[in-house]
Amino acid sequence: MSVRFTWLGHSAFVFEFDSHKVLLDPFLTGNPLAAGSPDDLEAEMIFLTHAHGDHIADALAIARRTGAKIVANAEIANWASRQGVESHGMNTGGGYDFGFVHAKLTPAFHSSSFPDGAYGGNPNGFVFSTRSGQRVYFAGDTALFSDMSLIGAAGIDMAFLPIGDNFTMGPADSLAAIKLINPKVVVPMHYNTFPVIMVDVAGWANRVSSETDAQPIVLDPGGSYSL
Secondary structure, three states, X not given: OOEEEEEEEOOEEXXXXXXXXXXXXXXXXXXXXXXXXXXXXXXXXXXXXXXOHHHHOOHHHHHHHHOOEEEEEHHXXXXXXXXXXXXXXXXXXXXXXXXXXXXXXXXXXXOOEOOOOOEOOOOEEEEEEEOOOOEEEXXXXXXXXXXXXXXXXXXXOEEEEEOXXXXXXXXXXXXXXXXXXXXXXXXXXXXXXXXXXXXXXXXXXXXXXXXXXXXXXOOOOOOEEEO
């Protein structure tokens, strides 16, 4: 059993948990780094970290086409339900077993509003636990916070962290986060999509390798990796 992921650009990913496909924060329409079209994506479930347009942009359209269930905080789940899409609402600290994967909502220090300005509930990350015991931390959009050490305490195999700065933690704070979480593998996200979040990702990866025990995995949009 394995975890495989494909980076679609920005914070959008396809995860395969033991062959079950899920989407994370599907933002392809309007994404200059998008690897593919939302019309080509398949998924059983769509996990959303918060309500900003660069994270929920294509969620409803994909869910309607594929029948995928949207999993997110209660406010986003209720919004999806009002649009006629099946959803599962959660809240910070809560977890739920979806059969092929268990998902727990973690805190994220950010903001959350829908594109029209309506309140989008608290922003979150996810910890995914597979049936074979692998644990994946998808931080969402967040600043560095000390309780990341608690997220890492039970063991994290793979961590996905924003590094673009300006709206989230930047490269330096992400290094501190890695030391708190202590994952085996770390994957950068939420960078280089727009000028304001351009960073030297190769330099970041070199620092991860030299200053932490984690293995950095840097992909081009459309690239995949399996753990």
